[in-house]
Amino acid sequence: MGSYFEVRMIPQLQPNEIELIDWADEFAQQVLAPNAQQWDEEAHFPPEVFEQLCQRGLAAMLLPSDNGGADLSYVASVQIFERLVRGDLGVPFALLLQNNTLRSIWLHGTSEQKERWVPRLVDGSLIGAYVITEPDAGSDAGSMKSTAVSLAGDQWKLNGQKWLLSNSPVADLFVTSVVTQLENGEAGGISTFVLERDMAGLHVGQASETLGARSLPVGDLHFEDLTVDDGHRLGEIGSGMRMALDAVNFARVVWGGIAVGIAEAALEEIIEFLKEREQFGRAIADFQAVQFQLADLACKIEAVRSLTYRAAAAIDLGSRYIELGAMCKKMAGEMVVEVTSACHELLGGRGYLVPHSLERRMRDARLALVADGTTNIQRLVIARSLVGRR
Ligand SMILES: Cc1cc2nc3c(=O)[nH]c(=O)nc-3n(C[C@H](O)[C@H](O)[C@H](O)COP(=O)(O)OP(=O)(O)OC[C@H]3O[C@@H](n4cnc5c(N)ncnc54)[C@H](O)[C@@H]3O)c2cc1C
Secondary structure, eight states: OOOGGGOOOOOOOOHHHHHHHHHHHHHIIIIIHHHHHHHHHHTOOOHHHHHHHHHTTTTSTTSOGGGTOOOOOHHHHHHHHHHHTTTOSHHHHHHHHHHHHHHHHHHHOOHHHHHHHHHHHHTTSSOEEEEOOBTTBSTTGGGOOOEEEEETTTEEEEEEEEEEEETGGGOSEEEEEEESOGGGHHHHSEEEEEEETTOTTEEEOOOOOOSSOTTSOEEEEEEEEEEEEGGGEESSTTOHHHHHHHHHHHHHHHHHHHHHHHHHHHHHHHHHHHHHOEETTEEGGGOHHHHHHHHHHHHHHHHHHHHHHHHHHHHHTTOOOHHHHHHHHHHHHHHHHHHHHHHHHTTGGGGGSSSOHHHHHHHHHGGGGTTTSOHHHHHHHHHHHHHTOO
């Protein structure tokens, strides 16, 4: 493992990776971007578009191709997200959750579990959700209260409540963390179960109204004496927190790509506008004060891109990446909120009239401050590593 300072090289992309990144770019331009505004206004999740992405192997970016995956490096995967979110945030974010769900089953499932669920997650005929957060356990996920109690005959009974769950309103499969041995604490007391939508005792809530990424369905779950057999338990008993953190740590690096994609699209859009819009007898883009502002924003985007590719390379090289991932998520969130907000301001009064794509991107960007750990939680991860204390 070693120190995260060791990662100095970013591996080259393979030809199949470049081809898929270009495909994602085109898909964003031709399918996502033309519909993004309407999906935002109607809070609509388009299942057929999601399925198209899955059919191209993008639900299983890291899986080997003989299992239906895209066989991508992590460096390539973040670039796929970078391109897709230029069109829309919600649908690619739903895809990230699909990848997380699938990856957990792939890494920790029995051969029977893999056979049962992986192919249908790969082709998008099943939609996955990753279920950790509860109303009283967010940043402190280890304090979750939902339980699974062991019953006679290899059965478990689940009770509890989860919320703020991406994909949940439309999901078929829920990779869910619950407490199995309270006495073991968060390190060894949480286990993971795969729940299926039609199980008796599983109540799936309606989609909640959200600020941004509105094509992403987000909702809650209740378990009420939900009985499952042991074949629905994923991985070792007590390994649930490690599994959940692994998924979250992985996603934090993807957030770098997401932030770069949204910010770069916003910057390009405002530059086009500023070249056209004239005040004081000249294009606003001709004022050096504005040019300097744009230059500063471009530098911030590039800095996050470099950090993101380096963090992704750390994963590909099998090096330690937890701190780099947290740095990536922190810088990504701050950067994308700053860039989209500055671009929106440069629209002048037009930006206050809705709908406008830059207003949408500004709302979307704020998800980067919250999902997969808030900015303060990233600081906590980095600081604990620096100071060596919990
Ligand atoms: C659109 C959306 C999609 C989501 N998708 C999923 C999903 O698919 N699955 C899932 O399980 N969860 C999901 N989440 C939940 C998300 O992971 C949590 O919202 C996040 O971890 C923060 O938890 P919280 O909302 O309870 O905030 P809290 O933990 O209550 O935090 C509130 C504030 O306090 C700060 N804070 C908390 N603790 C500390 C501390 N020790 N030091 C300093 N500051 C602190 C936080 O930074 C934050 O600003 C999603 C959330 C959103 C908004």
